[in-house]
Amino acid sequence: MKRIAFLLVAVAMGTSVVAYMAPAPASGQADGQGAPPFVTKIPPGYRNWRVISVAHEEGDLNSLGAILGNDIAIKAYREGKLPFPDGAIIAALHWRYVPSEENNKVFGRSQSFVPGPPTNVQFMVKDSTKYAATGGWGFGHFMDGKPADAAFMKPCFPCHEQAKASDLVFTRYSP
Amino acid sequence: MKRIAFLLVAVAMGTSVVAYMAPAPASGQADGQGAPPFVTKIPPGYRNWRVISVAHEEGDLNSLGAILGNDIAIKAYREGKLPFPDGAIIAALHWRYVPSEENNKVFGRSQSFVPGPPTNVQFMVKDSTKYAATGGWGFGHFMDGKPADAAFMKPCFPCHEQAKASDLVFTRYSP
Numbered sequence: 001m002k003r004i005a006f007l008l009v010a011v012a013m014g015t016s017v018v019a020y021m022a023p024a025p026a027s028g029q030a031d032g033q034g035a036p037p038f039v040t041k042i043p044p045g046y047r048n049w050r051v052i053s054v055a056h057e058e059g060d061l062n063s064l065g066a067i068l069g070n071d072i073a074i075k076a077y078r079e080g081k082l083p084f085p086d087g088a089i090i091a092a093l094h095w096r097y098v099p100s101e102e103n104n105k106v107f108g109r110s111q112s113f114v115p116g117p118p119t120n121v122q123f124m125v126k127d128s129t130k131y132a133a134t135g136g137w138g139f140g141h142f143m144d145g146k147p148a149d150a151a152f153m154k155p156c157f158p159c160h161e162q163a164k165a166s167d168l169v170f171t172r173y174s175p
Numbered sequence: 176m177k178r179i180a181f182l183l184v185a186v187a188m189g190t191s192v193v194a195y196m197a198p199a200p201a202s203g204q205a206d207g208q209g210a211p212p213f214v215t216k217i218p219p220g221y222r223n224w225r226v227i228s229v230a231h232e233e234g235d236l237n238s239l240g241a242i243l244g245n246d247i248a249i250k251a252y253r254e255g256k257l258p259f260p261d262g263a264i265i266a267a268l269h270w271r272y273v274p275s276e277e278n279n280k281v282f283g284r285s286q287s288f289v290p291g292p293p294t295n296v297q298f299m300v301k302d303s304t305k306y307a308a309t310g311g312w313g314f315g316h317f318m319d320g321k322p323a324d325a326a327f328m329k330p331c332f333p334c335h336e337q338a339k340a341s342d343l344v345f346t347r348y349s350p
Binding site: 047048049050051053054055056057058059061064065066068093095097100102103106109110111112113114115118159162163170171172174175 | 222223224225226228229230231232233234236239240241243268270272275277278281284285286287288289290293334337338345346347349350
């Protein structure tokens with residue numbers, strides 16, 4: 001049961017363009033012991049940041065997302081600057097993916113999907129000193145304003161490590 | 176053939192959360208004669224505006240979109256203020272809806288969709304004097320920076336008129 005719960009968590013993690021599903025760790029490694037520091041405070045003002053891109057995840061995740069960046073992150077994206085400089089923060093806002101009855105009525109067919117209730121907000125915070133153990137990035141995941149625990153956060157880094165060529169970031173800038 | 180072309184145009188219009196498909200007008204009314212003024216210049220700086228919401232349209236449209244607002248629009252949305260005040264501008268950025276091979280490889284299954292090339296950018300500009308004939312809103316549609324012509328723009332208002340309860344705007348604010 002514990003393992004199933006962890007897998008569900010791993011799948012929930014995967015919902016994000018920021019944090020993708022990683023293989024479940026070996027039994028006993030999901031307890032947060034010796035875990036690197038995670039982002040436990042929501043960066044202020046993130047809802048006012050500029051758009052990097054948008055995304056849709058199907059399956060269990062079933063989300064629509066907006067990926068935003070603070071000024072440092074946006075500047076780095078627009079200049080194609082890698083690795084991202086310290087201070088860069090990327091936010092992924094996820095909402096449930098739901099059909100819009102109102103829009104479909106106007107269309108005359110079912111084709112319109114919009115955000116439902118928020119599901120989570122995720123962050124990647126670049127600080128090459130503080131987060132040295134995880135490629136210079138701190139990872140954060142918040143539901144209803146509350147941070148996920150260390151066990152939940154454990155798959156973030158090994159998964160993002162697969163995006164080494166783009167400094168551990170999956171999302172591309174959409175013009 | 177002319178009618179088919181118009182219908183295709185109407186479908187293309189429908190791609191947007193801002194501008195939805197309207198019934199084709201009676202024959203001979205799509206020539207732009209006597210058309211109300213449309214938005215023919217792209218509002219400067221719109222790519223830096225804040226996020227109102229995101230959207231996905233299936234079907235022929237096959238788009239992922241970000242709906243952004245200038246300061247006046249964002250303030251009105253957040254305060255739940257209707258009708259929108261003069262000066263409010265809503266932008267809908269649309270990209271082709273494409274699977275992310277890179278993300279799916281990490282997921283181990285096909286579930287991730289991201290923006291492909293840009294398809295169009297649409298605007299609704301509130302000016303109750305200039306656009307009095309179309310509910311106080313000017314409509315704009317741009318492909319590669321070029322505005323659509325009057326015939327193309329004709330279905331915008333009759334379609335948006337169906338959203339009278341929300342001042343002709345379909346998009347809701349996503350927190």
